[in-house]
Amino acid sequence: xxxxxxxxxxxxxxxxxxxxxxxxxxxxxxxxxxxxxxxxxxxxxxxxxxxxxxxxxxxxxxxxxxxxxxxxxxxxxxxxxxxxxxxxxxxxxxxxxxxxxxxxxxxxxxxxxxxxxxxxxxxxxxxxxxxxxxxxxxxxxxxxxxxxxxxxxxxxxxxxxxxxxxxxxxxxxxxxxxxx
Numbered sequence: 001x002x003x004x005x006x007x008x009x010x011x012x013x014x015x016x017x018x019x020x021x022x023x024x025x026x027x028x029x030x031x032x033x034x035x036x037x038x039x040x041x042x043x044x045x046x047x048x049x050x051x052x053x054x055x056x057x058x059x060x061x062x063x064x065x066x067x068x069x070x071x072x073x074x075x076x077x078x079x080x081x082x083x084x085x086x087x088x089x090x091x092x093x094x095x096x097x098x099x100x101x102x103x104x105x106x107x108x109x110x111x112x113x114x115x116x117x118x119x120x121x122x123x124x125x126x127x128x129x130x131x132x133x134x135x136x137x138x139x140x141x142x143x144x145x146x147x148x149x150x151x152x153x154x155x156x157x158x159x160x161x162x163x164x165x166x167x168x169x170x171x172x173x174x175x176x177x178x179x180x
Contacts, residue, residue, distance in 0.1 A: 029117045029118070030107070030111045030117055031106075031107035031108075031110040031111050031115070031117045031120050032061065032065055032104065032107045032108070032111060033117070034107075034117045034120055034122075035061060035103060035104065035107050035120075035122055036058065036061055038122045038124075039054050039057050039058055039061070039094065040054075040058075042054035042057075042094060043055065043058070050094070053094040053095050054094055056094075056100065057094045057099075057100050060100040060101065060104060061100075061103075061104045061107075062104075063104075064100070064101050064102075064103075064104035064105055064108075065104040065105070065107060065108050066108075068104070068105040068108045068109075068168075070108065070109050070112060070167065070168065070169045071167060071169055071170065074167070074169040074170050074173055075109070075112060075113060075169050077173055078109070078113050078169050078172055078173045078176070079112075079113040079114065081173065081176045081177075082113050082114075082115055082176075084116055084119070085152050085153045086115070086119065086150065086151065086152050086157075086176075087119040087120070087121075087150075087151045087152075087154075088106070088110065088115075088119065088120050088121075088148055088149070088150055088151075089120075089121045089123065089136050089148070089149045089151070090103060090106070090120075090121070090122050090123065090146050090147065090148045090149070091123050091124075091125055091136070091137045091140060091142050091145060091146065091147050091149075092122065092123075092124065092125070092145045092146035092147075093124055093125050093126065093127065093145050094124065095126075095127055096145050096146070098144075098145065098146060098162050098163065099145050099146040102146050102162070102163055102164075102168075103122065103146055105168055106148060106168050107120075108168075109168045109169050109172065121136060123135050123136045123137035124137065125137050125142065125145060129141075129142055129143065129145065142161075143161075144161050144162045145162070146162065147159055147160070147161050147162070148160040148161075150172065150175050150176075152179065157175050157176070157179040158175035158178070158179070160172075160175075
C-alpha cells in the first residue's frame with residue numbers, strides 16, 4: 001500500500017513538473033489608445049467646459065489620426081533608428097487646437113513605426129500653461145503647446161514645439177540623426 005501511494009505521489013509530482021507553463025504577454029496598447037484613455041478621464045469631469053473640450057479632442061483624435069499620411073521613406077528610416085530606449089512626453093492642453101491636431105498625428109507616426117506605447121505620455125496644462133497635476137508638466141515650463149520632448153535613456157535629445165518643422169516623421173528623424 002505504501003509503495004502504491006509513493007508511486008501515485010511520484011506520478012502526480014512528475015505531471016505537475018512537466019506541465020507546460022503558459023506565459024501571457026502584457027496587453028499592448030497603441031499610442032492612440034493611450035492618448036484616448038487620458039482624454040477619457042476628462043470626459044467624466046463634472047466641469048462642463050473640461051468635458052466639452054475633451055469631447056472635441058476625442059473627435060479630433062479620430063479625424064487627425066486617420067487623415068495623417070506620413071512619408072514612407074522617412075518612416076522606414078525612422079523605424080530603423082527607433083528603439084525601446086526612446087521615450088516621448090508631450091505637454092499640451094485639451095483646449096488647444098494645435099494639441100488636438102498635432103498630437104493624434106504624432107501618435108499615428110509612433111504607432112506606425114511600432115514604438116512602445118508605454119514610453120509615451122501626455123501631460124496637460126491649463127491656458128496659462130500651468131500643470132493640471134503634479135506630474136511631468138509640473139516639472140517643465142513651456143511657452144507653447146504642444147511641446148514634445150524626446151528622450152533616450154532619460155537624456156533629452158530634443159523638443160518639437162507646437163508644430164514639427166516639416167512633418168512629425170522628418171522632425172523626429174532629424175532629432176535622432178543629430179543625437180547619434
